[in-house]
Amino acid sequence: MKASSVFGSTLLVVGSEPLLAERAVRQRIKQATAEQPDAEISEVDAAALADGSFADLIGGSLFASRAVVVVDDLAGLPDAQVDLVKRTALDPHPELCLVLVHGGGTKGKALLDALKPKVQVEKADPIRNWDLPKFVAAEARSLRMSMDAAGAQALVDAVGSDLRTLVGALRQLASDYADQAVDVEGVRRYFGGRAEVTSFSVADDALAGRPGAALEKLRWALATGVAPVLVTSALAGTLRGLGKYLDLRSARLPDNEVARQAGVPPWKLKELSRLARDWSPRGVSSAIKAVAVADEQVKGAAADPGFALEQLVLAVDAARGGRRH
Incomplete structure (x- = not known):
């Protein structure tokens, strides 16, 4: 040989x-x-x-x-x-x-x-959520497309974090966008309403104090095939980042270092900064516990995952203001 x-x-x-x-x-x-x-x-x-x-x-x-x-x-x-x-x-x-x-x-x-x-x-370790856009962009290049960071994030938001689903979505895009650049609008046009109502948009509304909008988007997301576990995953990921950000914000560190220690991409710091105005460490801890309970329920412990997620949205909203739910 x-x-x-x-x-x-x-x-x-x-x-x-x-x-x-x-x-x-x-x-x-x-x-x-x-x-x-x-x-x-x-x-x-x-x-x-x-x-x-x-x-x-x-x-x-x-x-x-x-x-x-x-x-x-x-x-x-x-x-x-x-x-x-x-x-x-x-x-x-x-x-x-x-x-x-x-x-x-x-x-x-x-x-x-x-x-x-x-x-x-x-x-063959799982890819961290904040590294998924990089994975998407690299896959796009292998399929003779180019995709900027915003477009890659839009695709992750549209179809979730499962790598097989992401690769399948990219292959669909490649059938029409070979040798072209794909941006946020291209992703939204291709995937229609699904890119507008995702687990991440549900999480964003729930954490920002918009429970009505979160519940409406949740029902639509579930009706269009978004897996319940993606909702708990999105909430858990943002809450973990927010909790770490609350611990780090008093330290005089560069933004890149704060992002690294919080485990989020640098562009997400602005969003965490806005959320931090209405969240306390105790509230984040309470919300994370509610997510853990709901995650177990949607994985088989509850007969109705949709109802469990609706209760989770209300529990997160209550934790946000420190109110009892």
């Missing part, structure tokens, strides 16, 4: 963002098949290796001497197979391209700790 060959190597993909993990796997398979088109490709869940089939997979076959083996959900690897997988990953034979995928968490951490210093690692 040549020095740059992916055969005789192991790639460890770690992280809970499925889209990024799948992309890392696909890229390694693409490299392997470009190098050896006749390589046999096998993909298996780690839990399915309890029967000892891993040894057969890594050995190739009579028809293909080289093997690409992808083991998903490494955390579920049976204890009896850990030693063999570890030894193989640390010293793969020259005709094996091994890819191990771990979704994060503590299960299987001992194996990860043994592999990480000695094999190639590709991270």
Whole structure:
């Protein structure tokens, strides 16, 4: 094998963002098949290796001497197979391209700790909300479009933070906007009313003391397919940023540093500054607790997620003025 060959190597993909993990796997398979088109490709869940089939997979076959083996959900690897997988990953034979995928968490951490210093690692961590516009802009470039920060944020507001949904929306845009620039108006035209009524606009009205408008937008958002969990996520994200901003505003720090410590993009500081006039740390704490309860309800603990979200909007409004709800 040549020095740059992916055969005789192991790639460890770690992280809970499925889209990024799948992309890392696909890229390694693409490299392997470009190098050896006749390589046999096998993909298996780690839990399915309890029967000892891993040894057969890594050995190739009579028809293909080289093997690409992808083991998903490494955390579920049976204890009896850990030693063999570890030894193989640390010293793969020259005709094996091994890819191990771990979704994060503590299960299987001992194996990860043994592999990480000695094999190639590709991270697939979730993208933070404030970094989503950068992800969108980069994806747009890969689809032969250009999108400024405002347009990228408008798309996030329109379809939510799920990466698959964002990529799907960008592909829709690319069908009409290839080799063009897409701005806020372009996003709004393409996605119609959905870009106007989103989880973030519901959160904005609720936090700003406009419960009537928030409830109206909430009902419309749910009617047009916005997932209830996106509403609790939007409220939680803004409340966390507001709480940190309230703690930091008395410190004489540059805006960029305040934004970094608060975990928000710099442009959001002006909005937090306006909100801070009517919010206290105690009120933010109370609202965050209400969001946590509602989040559990919309994920299955309540029979009517819509009603739970309506109660949440009223609870947030009460917390804003320090009033009892």
